[in-house]
Amino acid sequence: MRSNHCRSGVLATLFLAFILLSGQLCTGAAAAVLEAKIGLALSMTGGAAAYGATQKQGAQLAVDEINAATGAAGIKVVPVFEDDASQPQQGITVFNKFINGDKVALIIGPTLSNTAQVTDRIAQQAGMPVLAVSNTAKGITEIGDYIFRDSLTEMIVIPYTMKIAREKLGVHKVAVFYGNDDAFTKGGYDAFKKALADAHIEIVTEQTFAKGDRDFSPQLTQIKGKNPDAIVVSALVEEASGIVIQARQLGIPASIPIIGGNGFNSPALLANAGEAAEGVMMGAAWNASSILPLNKKFVEAFTAKYGHPPDQFAAQAYAGVYLACEAVKRAGSATDHKAIRKAMSEIKDLDTVLGKFSFTPERDADHTPVVQVVKGGKFAVFGE
Amino acid sequence: MLLQVRDVTRTFGGVKALDGVCLEVEKGGVHGLIGPNGAGKTTLINILSGITAPSSGEVLLDGQAVHGLPAHRLAAMGVARTFQNIRIFPAMTCLENVMAGQHMVASRPFFPRLFCLPSARRREKDQRIEALACLRRVGIEARADFPAKALSYGERRRLEIARALASRPRLLLLDEPVAGMRQKGVQEMGRLVQSLAAEGMTLLLIEHNMAFVMGLCSRITVLNFGRTLTTGNPEQVSHHSEVIEAYLGVSESHA
Amino acid sequence: MDLLAQQLINGLFIGSVYGLFAVGYTLVFGVLDILNLAHAAVFTLGGLLALWLVETAGLSLWLAFPASVLACGVLGLILDRVAFAPLRQRADSNFSGLISSIAMAIIFESAALGLFGARTVRFPAHTVSVHIWRWGGISITSLQVEIVAVALLLMVGLTQFLNRARAGKAIRAVAENDRTARLLGIHVDGIIAFTFFISSALGGAAGILFGLYFDSLSPDMGRSIELKGLAVIILGGMGSIPGAIIGGLAFGLSEVLTVAITGTSNLRDAVAFTVLFAVLILRPSGIFGRRKMREA
């Protein structure tokens, strides 16, 4: 029995070695094409499944485009999609699999900041570059020098938005409404609070909701009673649509604008809130209505492929794959993580759907945010 | 006098289940408690075993007031019981049922078990032997390792008595021990009750089977509509006019 | 004053929504003493299916609504057959039924996710016409009125059905004691299946109304209401239909009043669950529950 076990163990090891070796040989044979295995840890199930789904679509589109453009030489992307189930526990296993099993060039994801707080430390310890494409909580890139993100945080987007709100709309006192059980919306609230203080805008009332809530009328009724100049909302689009609709239903007039952040920047807001969304203002990282050719092409290709327009999550994931590709290309290797990290940090003024993109020295996204407003059922740049 | 029940009343949502019941049970012997359905017999047993508290009145055990004490306190004072609807532990084996019943008398400290001390093993072995004796006492020793739920109806009744015996009670309350049994089972149960009484145990017996009660009990108390109708020896009770009326009335309404 | 009136209306409305969800929930609970944790998943599927019928199959809502409700009833039958009936004879059917209903909830939710996608969607605008009435600072929409009315109608109708109709009486008999019901010649398994059918159909209807009012449907929409529904049926008393609606209203009002009185909403859910906790400790049978005498 015992020797049998040993033998099968040896066989299995040999077999594994053979597979690994043949894999190496294959890549060796097609030396002209650099094959970059990219691990994508996205939430395909669980609370963040809606974002994971659109991120996957955006990323897949980018992968297809890149691979279609690969000629005899160039770069070929091999995506490995894994589901982190919106849970840190599963995220960790996925990261360990990417790092030690798939041995990917770099990792894109995970979808949620809470998960990233845990998983990115593992990547940092292992010296594996990570590009966050949707995390906006603070403290993500601070985890270490291998952690990058292309998602502009509320800390950048919101002060800019509040400045414009004060200057152009004459907003002096606001009500704040935010989700207090979610890292993203709570982070957004912190950003709002700071930005409002900096812009000397008074907060007349603060109300909260919980993820999954559908009824916001009690809080909105309180807000209405305080007569604010504007309602500042930190929410993801599911809740944002409901808040916007119910605010208008309760008779909060359109002259009191609703101002949101990155979470609002989704076609779902237009689809779900309909007419009520008119005049909603949001600071965001991605300008959906941008007529830059790169962006126009992306929106068209995405809509053609999936039958619905992209949202900011898709755009950031799409841009993320391009950024990752660029880094691998510049590093000239899909296995040298140090080189990839270095190449990534040196990306400057790269044309992406997010605009001219660079990384700050702190490895955060650096591009101009945009303040959008819903006009005629479409996103438009505020003031244009 | 082992047990004295004085003027016990119990109401459930305005309905008087017991209304000033008095009862005295002497040490040793079998005392019967009879009465038509709804007379309050089970309520009385529940009060005596501490499962329900009386609304008013007092219960004395060996002269000590025990009414309103929780069930486990009464058990500690030597009151054990069986239930009309048999409440054995179905998923345990028969032996385990009885060993569980040893709770009041067995010493089973945790730490000697944790460290696997020989004393723990010795104690368990002794308790096992004692439990087997209880099973033998009621005549189902052969079933010791059967799960209790696999027993026949009569055997379950016996098992429940064996479990009650395991706590070495002074007073054993039996709630309809032969309900639904055939003649043979009734006779066997009668012999068991007799032998327990012969050993000096005091038994209080609720039963509908008149022949069974008359044959076993030295004294009988009759309840009707929550009140004590009469107490006496079988002869007196069976000729008591109100008793006859109470039973006839019931059988008429049932017909 | 307007503020408080509006808040009371809000509470009344959201309470009716909770009540609608809880009615079907409590029906099964009352009959089987089992929590059907898949109820929220049926609720979700009902809403999403109706949306699919309207949007993709092009049916009018007046056809899609009954079709989807019927389909949910069938889901209820499946639920009973697969998850509950095989466990009925087990001693621990409360425990194991709970788990198998969770398993079914996972399967249903994954079906919703696979069939309809993870995105939050809504019924096309103007599927139903909505009026908004305003008096001073108070506003009410016609949909709100309709939902409150449906909840009250259901409460009265179902109660009447259980008290008067043959099948309703049979359900009550089974709820009281299934063994006795069997002796009385009632086809107990059929009645239980029927109960599941009604319960799930009601769940589906609640899901559609929920989706219509809040303009928002997603595979996880049942999750947030699940716990509250649980709270409501406990508050109302297990198995009590009026209790479910009134418990729903009480729960809705307690939420809204917490916000109105404290002026903040951080404590809203904490207060609601603390109230539930207190009710359980002080009056376990709920506000409207029959006190089930558990014999000694």
Add this chain to the structure above:
Amino acid sequence: MEALGQFFAIYGSLVNFIGINALLALSLYLTLAAGQLSLGSAAFAAIGGYTAGILTMKCGFPFLLSVAIGSILSGLVGLVIGLPVLRLRGVFLAIATLSFGEVVRIIVLNLDITGGAQGLVGIPNLTKTWGIYLTLALAGYSIARLRRSRAGWCFESIREDETAAAAMGINTTYYKTLAFTLGALLAGLAGGLYAHLNYIITPREFGFSVAVDLLIYNIVGGVRCWYGPMLGAFLLTALPEILRGTGVAAGPVRMAANGLILLLVILFLPNGLVSVFTRPGRPQAGLPPAAVAEEV
């Protein structure tokens, strides 16, 4: 050896989670062993986890001391909550403990010291795999030896029939509270270890769904035997990875497979997975003819 190293590199964290989940499942098992259905274990883990995490992070307490304090505090809360709550039975107890859990979660969400929704970040990474498994081994062994001790007999009797147990002389309130408190103590301990595993804990990791998961581990593994919960925790924690390994596509399909497996276990293994390992040697499988009630 290298294969083993590779395995641990990929699945090391999974191995840790299995250990933690097994500990949490055992903590619930203690309560279930006394027949009490609690959904509060996740909340006790939260109390233990947050207390321990805050103590090491902000007060600089040594790891073991923090974990011990967290565990004891959790046990104390268990004692205080247990006394009133344990008068309830079955589903009512489950819902009371559930609402307690929700209140704890909302409090954690609203406190500053716990970091709110973003979680308690930066807890030193001090829990080691061997530590988890040593704790698990000790806890498992103690619980195994609890059987046939005084408390063990009491728990088992109460689970079988609380009224009969009381009539036998068991102080049911005392022993139920003991089981509940011990469970809270162990859950707090597991929470403390968990807090020091990943630098961060968030309120979401201690929510309703986690409480339900723990119950599922117990039922799937089997609650008739002390190693059942561990087995359940092992299998179900590893299941997503097993499915991943067998190439079941991520997303809804994997989720459905998860639900299906749960359903199959509950339907076909009434006593959980444990029954696969226990030999049918005892006369349990083939009931003697006497099993049929001859009279009545």
